[in-house]
Amino acid sequence: MMNTFTKPIQVYRGAYLESSHDVHIAVVKANGEMLASYGDPNRLTFARSSMKPFQALPVTESGALKAFNLSDRELAVFCASHNGEPFHRQAVKNVLQKINLKEAHLQCGTHIPKDMDSYKQLIKNGGELTSVYSNCSGKHAGMLAGCVQQNMDVASYREQTHPYQQQIVNAIADVSDYDKANIAMAVDGCGVPVHRLPLYNLALAFGRLASPDEWEGGSKMRRESLKHVGEAMANYPEMVAGTNRFDTDLMMAYQGRIAAKGGAEGVHCFADRHTGIGVAVKAEDGNARAADVASMEVLHQLNIGNHAIKDQLQTYHHAPVKNARQEKIGEIKPAFELNR
Numbered sequence: 001m002m003n004t005f006t007k008p009i010q011v012y013r014g015a016y017l018e019s020s021h022d023v024h025i026a027v028v029k030a031n032g033e034m035l036a037s038y039g040d041p042n043r044l045t046f047a048r049s050s051m052k053p054f055q056a057l058p059v060t061e062s063g064a065l066k067a068f069n070l071s072d073r074e075l076a077v078f079c080a081s082h083n084g085e086p087f088h089r090q091a092v093k094n095v096l097q098k099i100n101l102k103e104a105h106l107q108c109g110t111h112i113p114k115d116m117d118s119y120k121q122l123i124k125n126g127g128e129l130t131s132v133y134s135n136c137s138g139k140h141a142g143m144l145a146g147c148v149q150q151n152m153d154v155a156s157y158r159e160q161t162h163p164y165q166q167q168i169v170n171a172i173a174d175v176s177d178y179d180k181a182n183i184a185m186a187v188d189g190c191g192v193p194v195h196r197l198p199l200y201n202l203a204l205a206f207g208r209l210a211s212p213d214e215w216e217g218g219s220k221m222r223r224e225s226l227k228h229v230g231e232a233m234a235n236y237p238e239m240v241a242g243t244n245r246f247d248t249d250l251m252m253a254y255q256g257r258i259a260a261k262g263g264a265e266g267v268h269c270f271a272d273r274h275t276g277i278g279v280a281v282k283a284e285d286g287n288a289r290a291a292d293v294a295s296m297e298v299l300h301q302l303n304i305g306n307h308a309i310k311d312q313l314q315t316y317h318h319a320p321v322k323n324a325r326q327e328k329i330g331e332i333k334p335a336f337e338l339n340r
Contacts, residue, residue, distance in 0.1 A: 008336035009283070009290040013321065013329060024282045025298060025338065026203035030214035032177065033275065034200060035304070036338040040313065042198040045282045048188060048263030050202070051195055052079045052139050053209055058167040059146035060225040067149055068098040073295055076239035077234040078142030079261060081135045083242030083250035084113025089132040091239065095141040099148045106131035107158050108140040108190040115242065132168050136190035138239075145191070158192045160185055165193050174222060175208050176201040186203075189264060199280045202269060206278030209259060210271035230271060233259040245293045246316055253312045254305060266291045270302055289332055292316055297334035 007020030034041065054085035056078040064070060074095050096103060110129045112119055122129065131137055131158030131230050140158075147157050147164050156162050173180040177200040188194035208215045209230045212223035233240050240261065247260045250270070260270035266283025268291040281289035296317035299305060310317065317334040321330030 008334065009293055009332065010335050011289075011321065011330065015329050018330070021266075022284035023290055023294045023336070024199055024284065025281050025294060026199045027298065027302070027338070028200060028203035028207045028278050028280075030207040030218070030276050030278070032204060034203075034340045036267045038336055038338055039284075041200050041203075042283055044184070044196055045199050045202060045267065045280070046186065046196045046263075046265065047202050047269070047280075048194060048265055048267050049081045049136070049139075050263035050267045050269040050280070051172065052081070053233065053259070054172050054205060055079075055139060055154075055168050055192075056142050057171040057175070057222070057225050058164060058231050059142045059149070060228055061221055062146045062149045063100075064145040064149035068095075068145060070095060070098060070145065070226075072232040073204075073236045073239055075142075075229065076236035077138030078145075079229065079233050079290060080138040080240045081262065082138060082239065083115040083245065084118055084133040084135065085115045085242050086118060088115075088138070088239065088242060089118075092132045092137045092141045095145060097139075099145050101144055101148065101154065103131055105144055105154055106137055106140045107133075108134040108136045108192075114245075134148055134190060136188075136192075138165075138192065140192070160193045168202075169195065171195070171222070172197070172205070174218070175226070176205040199282055203278045203280035206259075206269045206271040207276060208278070209297055210273050210278055211276030214276050220311050230259045230273060233261070234273065234323045249251050249316070250295075250313065253309045255307075260295075262288065262291065264288075268292060268295045270295060272302075275304070277302070277304075289319060293319055293332050293334050294336075297336065298338065300334075301338050 009021040011019040024043045026041035027036040077091045113133045178197045184196040185193045212226040234256045237248045241247040245280045262268045265286035268281045319332040320328040
């Protein structure tokens with residue numbers, strides 16, 4: 001019988017263990033050195049939205065940012081899984097206006113946004129959900145900007161064989177040091193290709209996002225674009241996620257030091273821009289509550305940040321379990337030591 005008390009993430013109701021989660025972790029520097037791990041650091045993993053910083057590399061390198069006067073704030077929304085708050089939606093609309101396209105060109109689909117105030121206001125006004133409310137609308141706007149700049153077809157931009165999607169997978173293979181032929185591809189929730197690679201290589205890519213200059217084999221253009229993307233995320237954290245979201249709160253607490261990006265199915269990654277460390281976390285059962293707690297524990301064990309920062313983020317490190325009255329009735333705790 002499996003002993004749930006040995007699982008790395010434990011969920012307590014009162015004083016009693018109720019559930020538990022397995023996680024896999026890789027901690028890697030830009031030069032490829034693996035500093036620490038837990039579980040299987042080579043677990044093949046669909047990075048999901050954690051890949052968005054690297055999906056933004058082709059638009060950054062295309063010249064579109066300068067050609068269309070796109071801001072770093074807008075570059076940050078290209079990397080986002082946003083709440084659909086008014087400032088997120090407006091940023092996406094601004095990008096579309098600058099590249100002379102319409103909202104109808106976005107092929108991300110739509111869903112109820114995390115920002116329920118916006119959704120309630122929309123319903124009250126008799127409106128309908130449109131593509132800008134999708135948490136991936138920024139990524140899709142960035143892809144369209146890259147296509148327009150390079151005179152590529154915009155109607156088929158999300159197809160795996162489209163030249164822009166090939167630019168993305170080439171960039172991912174380059175930054176992660178993982179052969180393109182070995183990158184398995186499927187379809188993400190928003191309709192574009194999603195990429196599977198070992199957790200180690202995903203962490204390596206975030207290590208290079210953290211410290212591009214330590215990547216000796218990287219081209220000058222690629223290192224510069226990685227630096228640009230990392231700075232945009234770290235400097236405009238509200239654009240990457242939004243109000244009361246882990247990624248935004250994490251980056252705000254670290255004041256430009258951390259660039260973080262979570263993904264669906266329990267993936268979370270971050271780049272420490274001071275030490276040049278990349279971290280990739282995957283919850284085996286796909287539950288984000290385990291990945292966020294695990295990432296906070298990695299920060300704690302690697303001694304990244306001071307006590308004031310850690311206190312500010314305490315509710316993500318030991319996450320409260322609440323009832324319908326919003327009373328704390330339990331806690332999600334880390335219970336593992338990194339292998340070094």
